[in-house]
Amino acid sequence: MNKRQLSLSLYINYFIHGFGMIILTQNMQALSHHWQTPLATVSYVVSGNGIGRLLAYFVLGNLSDYFGRKIFINVGMISYFTFFVGMAFVKNIQVAYMFSILSGVAASALDSGTYTTFVEMGKRGGSSNILLKAFISIGEFILPLIISNLESRQMWYGWSFILAAAILVINFVFLNLQTFPERNLDDYETKVVNENLTKKSKALATVGLLGYGYTSMAVMILYTQWISLFVRKTFGFSQSLSHWLLSLYSVGSITGVILIFLLLRQGVAETKLLVSLNALSLLALFVVCYSSVPFISMSAAFLFGFSAAGGVLQIGLNLFIKLYPHIKGRITGSFFTFGSFAAFSIPIITGWLSKKSVANAIRFDLVVCALGLFFVSLTAWALRNSKKEQ
Structure with missing residues (x-):
């Protein structure tokens, strides 16, 4: 097994996954015009991604424990x-909704196979999982620039979709030349947390991490879906600046991944990172929601990406896997199933809120972000409390 080549192929998938996560929301106006429907209808189509995730995550996670990771990564790519x-090319709303559901299945299959593969590669697999977020963020950074360029040249919006598909075809061939590690291998790192846990503390930590599985995904979905429209309609920012706020969020995310990766290598506690980064993200998001000064908004967007999307979700998943080391696929599926509830429910909720005001939609993110801070604080308290009980 060539770990570097396999890792590269898996990272390329997540670069495209970054495209997939925001490509509908970044093309909302073009799709609204193409389908001749209001923006709220496009938002409902986006919610199909959550249904796909909801249907697939737990099932595929369990199956990957039994049948291996490679087959499900292939399912995700296809x-x-x-x-x-x-x-x-689709023009029918119902068919578009089915494709949106399929994108959720794709994300579920990739996550079920990829996160577990990195853990099973060896003792540094957990920190390698953090780098997946970097490639997602690179994709989220590049795609708005591509779309902005297409819009400025008055070119067909579909080229952004075709580019992603072409890269996938090349990587599909590359990935299937690689050998995967044996599944469900245990190592020292996955056993450390359990040695210090009581049943009560483990249950509380599980509740906290499942709740965080929802809020961590919801916070990012809300921001990426509505930030561009929000700042244009509420503060009168230009189209290029509105796209730039999303790109700065992605730059902050990449920066956060690098810092978190280094901190984890230095042995900084995962629970401390979870709490501190969630607190910072709540503060930064508040500034984004209420500041009409471009420079301040840009700085806050960077900090929000750094703290909310810089790999903190992956920290939560790594910690969750350590709680249940013998069922990595099931735990990954369970964690992201709660994220799929967010992918399904958030576009519907914000679609309804946006009918009154786009500002209501983005500022609802503050509520979700505060709830996320509560869940990670509960997890940190449970894990710290368990050590005192020993």
Whole structure:
């Protein structure tokens, strides 16, 4: 097994996954015009991604424990390819919704196979999982620039979908030349947390991490879906600046990944990072929601990406896997199932809120972010309390 080549192929998938996470929301106006429907309808189509995740995560996570990781990564790549090509040409809303559901299945399959693969590669697999977020963020940084360029040149919006599909085809061939590690291997790192846990503390930590599985995904979905429209309509920012706020969020995310990766290598406690980063994200998001000064908004967008999307979700998942080391696929599926509830429910909730005001939609993110801080604080308290009980 060539770990570097396999890792590169897995990271490329997550670069495209970054495209897939925001490609519908970044093309909302073009799709609204193409389908001749209001923006709220496009938002409902986006919610299909959550249904796909909801249907697939737990099932695929469990199956990956039994049948291996490679087959489900292939399922994810094929599903994403179908989504990108189909969505570029579809005109029927019902069919578009089915493609959106398929994108959720694609994300579920990739996550179920990839996060567990990195853990099973060796003792540094957990920190390697953090780098997946960097490649997602690179994709989220590049795609708005591509779309902005297409818009300025008055070119077909579908080229952004076709580009993603083409990269997937090349990487599909590359990935299937690689050998995968044996599944469900245990190592010292996955056993450390359990040695210091009581049943009560483990249950509380599980509740906290499942709740965080929802809020961590919801916070990012809300921001990426509505920030561009919000600052244009509420503060009168230009179209290029509104896209730049999303790109700065992605730059902050990449910066956060690098710092978190280094801090984890230095042995900084995962629970401390979870609490501090969630507190910082709540503060930064408050500034984004209420500041009409471009420079301040840009700085806050960077800090929000740094703290909310810089790999903190992956820290939560790594910690969760350590609680249940013998069922890595099931735990990954469970964690992201709660995230899929967010992917399904948040676009519907914000679609309804946006009918009154786009500002209501983005500021609802503050409520979700505060709830996330509560869940990680509960997890940190449970894990710290368990050590005192020993």
